[in-house]
Amino acid sequence: MSDPDDISNLQHVDMSVRELLTEMKDTSEVIVDLAYASLMYNSDNMAQKVRDLEDDMDDLKFAIRYKALLSSRTKEDARQLSGLLEVASAADRISNAASDIVSLLRFPPEKRPLITDILLESDERIRMIRVKPESTMVGNTIERLAIEANTGCKIIAIKNRHGWTYDPEYDMKIRANDDIVVRGTDDGADLLTQYAAGRKEWVFEETPTEEQAEQEAEENEREEEQLSEELRGEDEE
Amino acid sequence: MKSKLEAMFLELKDTSEMMVDLAYSSLLYDNVEIAEEVLSLYDRMEELSERIQDEIVQVSRSMPDEVARAVVTTRLMDSILEIADAARSIADVVVRGLAEHPVLALSIRDSDTTMCLAKVGTESILAGKTLGEHSLATNTGMFVLAVRREDDYIFGPGWDTRLEAGDILIARGPEDAVSYFKDIVDGTRTEF
Numbered sequence: 001m002s003d004p005d006d007i008s009n010l011q012h013v014d015m016s017v018r019e020l021l022t023e024m025k026d027t028s029e030v031i032v033d034l035a036y037a038s039l040m041y042n043s044d045n046m047a048q049k050v051r052d053l054e055d056d057m058d059d060l061k062f063a064i065r066y067k068a069l070l071s072s073r074t075k076e077d078a079r080q081l082s083g084l085l086e087v088a089s090a091a092d093r094i095s096n097a098a099s100d101i102v103s104l105l106r107f108p109p110e111k112r113p114l115i116t117d118i119l120l121e122s123d124e125r126i127r128m129i130r131v132k133p134e135s136t137m138v139g140n141t142i143e144r145l146a147i148e149a150n151t152g153c154k155i156i157a158i159k160n161r162h163g164w165t166y167d168p169e170y171d172m173k174i175r176a177n178d179d180i181v182v183r184g185t186d187d188g189a190d191l192l193t194q195y196a197a198g199r200k201e202w203v204f205e206e207t208p209t210e211e212q213a214e215q216e217a218e219e220n221e222r223e224e225e226q227l228s229e230e231l232r233g234e235d236e237e
Numbered sequence: 238m239k240s241k242l243e244a245m246f247l248e249l250k251d252t253s254e255m256m257v258d259l260a261y262s263s264l265l266y267d268n269v270e271i272a273e274e275v276l277s278l279y280d281r282m283e284e285l286s287e288r289i290q291d292e293i294v295q296v297s298r299s300m301p302d303e304v305a306r307a308v309v310t311t312r313l314m315d316s317i318l319e320i321a322d323a324a325r326s327i328a329d330v331v332v333r334g335l336a337e338h339p340v341l342a343l344s345i346r347d348s349d350t351t352m353c354l355a356k357v358g359t360e361s362i363l364a365g366k367t368l369g370e371h372s373l374a375t376n377t378g379m380f381v382l383a384v385r386r387e388d389d390y391i392f393g394p395g396w397d398t399r400l401e402a403g404d405i406l407i408a409r410g411p412e413d414a415v416s417y418f419k420d421i422v423d424g425t426r427t428e429f
Contacts, residue, residue: 021344025261029350032254032320083335087264090323094257097319104309111305115313118247124254124380149378149414154350167349188375216416220353223419227354227405228266231385 010066011059017071020064021088027053027060028091030167033156033183035098037126040119041181042109046157047102049166054099061092126156126181127189133176134198143170145202151192153184242292246310249285252278253317255393256324258382262352262407263331265345271383271407274392275328282321286314352409353379358424359402369396376429377421378414383407 007013012020031053038046065088068081104112119126131137137145148154158165158172159179165172174180180196182189194200208216256278263271290311297307330336345352357364363371374380384391384398385405391398400406406422420426 018340018343018347021340022347025344026349029257029348079335080338083330083333084338084341086330086335087327087341090260090326093323093326094320097316097323100316100319101313104312107305107309112309112313114243114246114306114310117243118250121243121247122254123251143413146378146411146413148411149417152374152376152378152380152410154411185372185374185380187372191375220415220419224354227356230356231266231268231354231405 152188260327272328272331355422360424379410
């Protein structure tokens, strides 16, 4: 019989249920974008990242089950956790689907033209944009630029001379000649292309002070609560 | 010219993505109406997938060279349906009343892609305008998933959806876009 205290074969058990679920949700979103992008750009490297993320998702799935079961004390806990685990398992299924999508790379590109056409016409499209040396974005971090807030485009991958970085961290700097793969609306990507080509100067927002940010966050939270209630209240009518 | 198959497939993919977004928002706001919309979208996806299968059979019959493409297309369709089915499972948690665990809402708020609500103010530059007129997603970074108007919802609003004062918008996007978005929507800020 194995030692119940030995959990060395379980990854991520140092994370809380909240952290695990957040990670699973984030992964389930970025993995689908990457899967479609790998088909568009015929990239085995991207497909490999999708498979790695899918492996990681399996680890997260076991970790969250383990932590959730450990934390269950009462019938009410069990009821609530059953819902939570179903959501976790849905995130895992989404990543499985993404990994199935990249397995289509074994077919030559000319056998999957429909896919590329569809990806080019979706509501939110995937585009690759080159950052020119003259762009005012160069040398700034994704966070400082607040790229998604300013253009509606989410960066899903960056390719530079060192290779690919997937789902880059906010502190990553944009460098000259980076290729950035984004997901966003068409006019958002057009706008970003202008910035990246140096045809339009990036307008830097003033970074709010810590105090301002805190005040704003509180205000947002209050408003969010009020509107949530309004949304719910009217439901009961 | 877009083929019939392509148009149907595009709808399938876009709907699957909208379903995932709506499913997470139903979870965040523990909202049965949104969850039920996800369930009915799934039924529509199933119908659509049957029509796609029929079309693939038709195309393959007339063009035997197209068989490999048909295989690829069918497999991609299955993956998209699987994503839609996962969204359906999330919505099902809400419909069953099992979405009360506080960690569910917290995790969505902690995510890289978060969600928020905002109410269109009478002074807002958005009131009376379509979503497209202000390129709202591009200018604010927040993508509107649904609009609550009085007792009804408009799910997956398009560029031509006109907003009215009093509408509650359910949107998704990065955390650092939320304050700006709320200010634009409620009319605190009157220009981009």
